[in-house]
Amino acid sequence: MPELTPLYTLIYRSQASRAVHEVTLHSLIRKARLHNQQARVTGILLFAKGQFLQVLEGPEPVLSDLYARINDDPRHYDVRTLAYGPIELRSFGPWPLAYAAVDAAVVDRVTHCLPLPADVGHTPAPCQEVNQLLRNFAQSSTAEN
């Protein structure tokens, strides 16, 4: 299917509110996947000891609407945008929302090597750390994930 353009990526970090526990998280992810699939949004959510790191990619107006809702979501706070800008291609093409519970150190490492938006004409590949997470996710991808 041709891409709806302009295609953008959004990367942010946030702190989970106290109330977030596994059941809440699984229900959040299930709903987010349904919505993202319909909206042609793809990405990954990492969760580590109370911190979220999320990368989303999709058509620009859709992404900014979604980010406004995410920002208002009481299940997290201190939402900090790390990057927002145009990309040429998706890095998370097959995944409406890949998910991994990781160590905080992984969140830090991934933060330093994210597929940041680039000038049009240059498409950076996601770094090894992100690729490895995606491979793990793809291998363990079951109804649960």
Ligand SMILES: Cc1cc2nc3c(=O)[nH]c(=O)nc-3n(C[C@H](O)[C@H](O)[C@H](O)COP(=O)(O)O)c2cc1C
């Ligand atoms: C860390 C985090 C990540 C989220 N990611 C998504 C997402 O990728 N897609 C999505 O539709 N909702 C996501 N949500 C949920 C939205 O914040 C919001 O609840 C949802 O879009 C429904 O919005 P509404 O209640 O205004 O309809 C996320 C929430 C949190 C706390």
